Amino acid sequence: IAGGTGTLGRGVAEELRSRGHEVRVLSRRSGQYRVDLATGAGLGQAVDGCDVVVDASNDSSRHAAQTMVEGSRRLLAAGQAAGVGHHVAVSIVGCEQVPMSYFRVKAEQERVVSAGPVPWSLVRATQFHELVAGALAAAARWRVLPVPRAALQTVAAGEVARVVAHVAEGAPRLGRVEVAGPEVADVREMARIWRSATGRRALLLPVPLPGQLGRALRRGVLVSQRPDVTGTVRFADWLASPVPVSR
Numbered sequence: 001i002a003g004g005t006g007t008l009g010r011g012v013a014e015e016l017r018s019r020g021h022e023v024r025v026l027s028r029r030s031g032q033y034r035v036d037l038a039t040g041a042g043l044g045q046a047v048d049g050c051d052v053v054v055d056a057s058n059d060s061s062r063h064a065a066q067t068m069v070e071g072s073r074r075l076l077a078a079g080q081a082a083g084v085g086h087h088v089a090v091s092i093v094g095c096e097q098v099p100m101s102y103f104r105v106k107a108e109q110e111r112v113v114s115a116g117p118v119p120w121s122l123v124r125a126t127q128f129h130e131l132v133a134g135a136l137a138a139a140a141r142w143r144v145l146p147v148p149r150a151a152l153q154t155v156a157a158g159e160v161a162r163v164v165a166h167v168a169e170g171a172p173r174l175g176r177v178e179v180a181g182p183e184v185a186d187v188r189e190m191a192r193i194w195r196s197a198t199g200r201r202a203l204l205l206p207v208p209l210p211g212q213l214g215r216a217l218r219r220g221v222l223v224s225q226r227p228d229v230t231g232t233v234r235f236a237d238w239l240a241s242p243v244p245v246s247r
Helices: 007-018 043-047 064-068 070-082 101-114 129-140 157-169 187-198 211-218 235-240
Strands: 052-055 086-092 120-125 144-147 176-180 203-206
Touching (some): 052 070, 064 070, 070 086, 070 101, 101 120, 120 157, 129 187, 144 187, 157 176
Parallel strands (some): 086 120, 120 176, 144 203
């Protein structure tokens, strides 16, 4: 599992181990299988002998394309050389419709995987509860929550991890599986829910998003109209659960 130390990758690793599979966790911080997708260092040895590669890696920096696009090419090449029979990549619902560099990188990563030399499956998910809670917690340090108008359909990362594990166990689909949360909500309403659940005092500050980005988010490009799998844990319930919450 490339990116096996991240929010999703950890969950996928735990889920596959619970099903009796041998799992290798690949990341720059991994003890045994230390790899760097941006350079390819360590990839050959890490995937040697593997049947399936799951790419749950992520990079939101300005070097995102080097990690996720070129890194996918390196990971696919290493997988082909090692005889990997199934490459499972994780992406984002609607990424090709969002005019932001990170989402363009994710869309390009999808194209690289679908044109690559290893039979593949693509799991697309909506935004994670964890991502939204973390972003709100970071903003609340300044006692203000700048929130745009945007429709989201957030899902718990653990529920996505189970879908990724299920897909990894099966035959390559040569297509997408979409996972989405159980409800669609505006970011402003989610901020109110988060503030109430955490008890944080922060002013809700509506922020307009002009241009193509604002129009895209308002019309719900990050929402899945017909997901293959719908999660069951609502954002409010996730916040109220024993799962650690970003505060």
